[in-house]
Amino acid sequence: MPSGVSAADLTEVLAGRWGWVRDEARAHLPDALFRTDPHAPMDVYRDEVLDVVRAVAATGSTAHGFPTAVGGGGDVGASVVQFEMLGFGDLSVMIKSGVHFGLFGGAVTSLGSEDHHRRYLPATIAVERVGCFAMTETGHGSDVASIETTAVYDPATQELVLTTPHEGARKDYIGGAARHAQVAAVFAQLVTGGPGEEPTGRGVHCLVVPLRDDAGALLPGVEVEDDGPKAGLNGVDNGRIRFTAVRVPRADLLDRFARVAPDGTYSSDVQSASRRFFMTLGALVRGRVCIAAGVGAATQQALAVAVRYGLTRRQFARPGADGTSEEVVLLDYRAHQRRLLPALATTYALQLAMNELTGRLHDVQSAPGEVDEGEQRELETRAAGLKAVATWHATSTIQTCREACGGAGYLAVNRLPQLRADTDVFTTFEGDNTVLMQLVGKGLLTSYAEDFGEMGTWGTVRAVADQVVDRLAERSTARVTLQRLREAVPGSDDADLRDRGWQMRLLVEREAHLLVGVARRLRRAKAPGADAGAVFNDAQDHLLAAARAHVDRVVVEALVAAEDACEDDAVGELLARVGDLHVLATIERDRAWYLERGWLTPGRSKAVLATVNELCEELRPDARLLVDGLGIPERWITAPIAHGQVGQPSGDGGGRTSTGAQGAPAGGSAAAAVERVPVQAG
């Protein structure tokens, strides 16, 4: 039975605090964003993408995140949601826009002084000078602290001398470097010393460095190489940059956290070098939040195409039906539902979690005064975790959507290939996902160690879990859920599988168990004579599992909060089913782990599978409503197969001369043919 809920109701649930930015985008984003030609010659496509970036900027929406003093909106959250909405269009535009406004503009905003803001930001907002962000090097990506480009201060001229010492230290994969960027935010090892002091390495700092003149010619000492064609995002002109004694005025060192005096004396308000590095990179957390948000939009676009196609494409006659009956619609097959509906439910849950994360980022970065270190660390942990989980989800879901559309899904006109290829690198850039998940694990160990000290005994598991529950209680209004959450016993066979309290308890205790366990293992590294490297390596997958469990829990928290906030009964019921499907599919994925620990009995584990199937069946009538609820305007969905224009069978069922024989399938569709399987036995 369809739920009777309206798509607009669901769109409202998913809108979050910046619904106005979503509405603005739906009304004003230029059509060109959805109609680029990624198969044009590469430089033509790159220029087209820059044109679209300028067209978007002309609507004013790309200024939301800049300081009001330079004409921006001073609204961090709005800037994230604006970026996210670009994710429904050409992703090269989204990334090109993100590099210029978010990374280059963001570095100047976060790491620079008001003087830098005045000198650089107005031209950035107006896209008068295209900026890029030169952090990664060929030899060092994940390990930013080890980059090797140097900026050596020369007090004689009050300049910093920028040098690429060898091939491994060239800046690489830099979006904008190959063709358009005129100015770069360059990260380098700063070397300076005051009078009588030996010049000393001060760690990674950021400088503003011009690359090209107004006519686009490279400046002296700057060499650029094109990274060439990539798997996707070919509208972004990635390249390599090599600096040979490029001189930059002292005033172009972004000096919010550290300064060089005219005589070379280095000073910083932040005493610890490691803390300074943390703050320098921490200011850039917005990039990760943006990627996680934007990839969600791309995933939603893919699901809209695949689900709509699955609701019109028919393949194979129903068993026992005569030759004139209609063939079965793909989404009526269990296997097809299993592919698409849990992914759709998880996409809803991730959107809700992303909305919370965007709000948290906004609140932390908009708070007056010094940033609270604990808040900042929790923000970074969540940003890293959600970025990793959202991009992995995108990669697998878009792939599934492609396969679910068969041969039609392989055609560029149906957009899935471009979505797949463009999002592929999202698991790598703005932090490799595996590395990010380790940061999450590290962050958790730090937080919980503060609360629980040694954390050496298994008794701590319950204490950790209880603390999480208490924190939930502080922010939640879902008293009933929370009561059940407090009382639920994870190993119990009695609780309703659809009880959110029981589900949540399972996730919370899993996280606590994994975390306490990995802390115990890592303690061994401190034993006398221990091979610390071996201990860490042995525990690596354990740490990654703990991080994943944490993110899973955070996502379900956001779901519970949205359910609490929902005032309409019908919408709430539908949301509860979507939530059940997401949570139970998550538990199903990890059910071996629960079985190994006796937290699920074999019977209950099988019941989880059966309930996921039931939920797919229950949500099937609302499948179209659920994709419509994502709030994607029709004109943004350009794939012909989403509009029933291609791949439609005749529908009349007449005139066919089928032999009725068992079809050995060949060719292009993803139909599932169980109906053709004869019963051989019984």
Add this chain to the structure above:
Amino acid sequence: MPSGVSAADLTEVLAGRWGWVRDEARAHLPDALFRTDPHAPMDVYRDEVLDVVRAVAATGSTAHGFPTAVGGGGDVGASVVQFEMLGFGDLSVMIKSGVHFGLFGGAVTSLGSEDHHRRYLPATIAVERVGCFAMTETGHGSDVASIETTAVYDPATQELVLTTPHEGARKDYIGGAARHAQVAAVFAQLVTGGPGEEPTGRGVHCLVVPLRDDAGALLPGVEVEDDGPKAGLNGVDNGRIRFTAVRVPRADLLDRFARVAPDGTYSSDVQSASRRFFMTLGALVRGRVCIAAGVGAATQQALAVAVRYGLTRRQFARPGADGTSEEVVLLDYRAHQRRLLPALATTYALQLAMNELTGRLHDVQSAPGEVDEGEQRELETRAAGLKAVATWHATSTIQTCREACGGAGYLAVNRLPQLRADTDVFTTFEGDNTVLMQLVGKGLLTSYAEDFGEMGTWGTVRAVADQVVDRLAERSTARVTLQRLREAVPGSDDADLRDRGWQMRLLVEREAHLLVGVARRLRRAKAPGADAGAVFNDAQDHLLAAARAHVDRVVVEALVAAEDACEDDAVGELLARVGDLHVLATIERDRAWYLERGWLTPGRSKAVLATVNELCEELRPDARLLVDGLGIPERWITAPIAHGQVGQPSGDGGGRTSTGAQGAPAGGSAAAAVERVPVQAG
């Protein structure tokens, strides 16, 4: 400790019966195959690919599979292995070649008479006329029996009149149709009747139909539309074909299984229409075997790139190390080993299984006289299953390789993007994988029902399993393994996890259990008043699981056979480790299922995980040997990152000014950073 085995020894193990074809390919395949330009304008690239196909044909190797009477080699197995070797190069060439020689040429060979062979095959072998294979339609891909193109016989002119009745019935995704193909093997519903007989639908038949004249102009009544850019394989010119009253001489109906007399009388040696359809499509099984073989080569190329990169790329210092020590090589990280080494082990196992399948195909298709229906069915079941499993393995492994190479893996120059995009559709074409796995399930039900009748009781599980073991005994010389296999008890906690007998018993019993279970469920469809569609749909995932379990078992059988055949102790030991890693990773993947049935205790399940980790550790020193053992000539591995040319850190460790701070990673590498995680607790 490295094993001391030579790469040549491993290459020999993987060579199979057609090692000479592999050697021939290594010596003679033209360099152009490995140096195409997929980023050239599409039609330029398409023409380049056809040129390379002709260059390969000029070496004579593409004639291996054709009948000796027309100048071919008459060697089916050689033709498959020749196709497979093309998979190390540009996959558009492999597919373009496969469409022309394998699908078009194969249809004429298998479905035509000697007259057809004489008239069409010499020009096919010489690539004087380019052929294509027009089976799939826009509206029907998997369900070939329901295609709607008609071929109506007109006795007045002794011609067949070919018509596309509506848009959904146009031929679609047809490789070669858009640009090069001059002639097509077209599948259509044949309609004919003898004197005084109403013209009647006779089911799907195949005709040879000219599409273009020698100058490349389309012939009257033939309309073609370009499918346009695709996710990959853009060197293949896929298109749509519409026929309007195209007249084809009666003699161009491929009539091995059925004929039309001049007066329109239809006759066939095969009485049952469903059996005729089965034989018509069955003759085309070679295509699936080829795809499974070719995708294996592509997977091996990707693993060679990723493993070699993982052995040279370093990221993050060892914990506790001072600033001058070398950073850690990626493949020393547990998480990195986990990504690549089980996939490499499975790739070995699949190659061995493919070699067996190729041999079986060769023997069935080369046997004199009538084809044995049971043999044919088992061949089709295995071809369908291995095609699905090998293509899924390729999709996930190549993706993993891309991610394991970080940003460098996203660059076209490093080949992984093209491998990923080109192989993506392999899960769809030559039979959608989900549909194929259902065919496997159906084939199993048919076979076992013949042996066990009603198969209604759980007691049958052991009987089914014992029968599989007995069949293994007939063909195997591994007496020791078999003895253990007979005696092993799946639920036992005692057996060594590395005991192949125990492992095999577990797989065999899983297959039997799933099969008997699904047969029981499907019986319900026959109950009075049952909704057959609902029963089938409910059992769909169960049937798919049974099919997968079957393929898993078949693959391990091939592994055991290779171990038996191995006479060198050191090679045998290495092969046993690789086999253990493959089998235990397979059991690990399904361990929830075993736990749910009590076949693994929680402790033993955890031990499976731990042993997979151990095996990764043990095989780590042989990682390079294992990829070298794949036997890919150096000049075929064109990715610079596989040759240490890009992305190398400085290596000297000196001159760095790292702060030693915790690096919040950003940018392009897949390094795993656990060493940077400080121990917070304990």
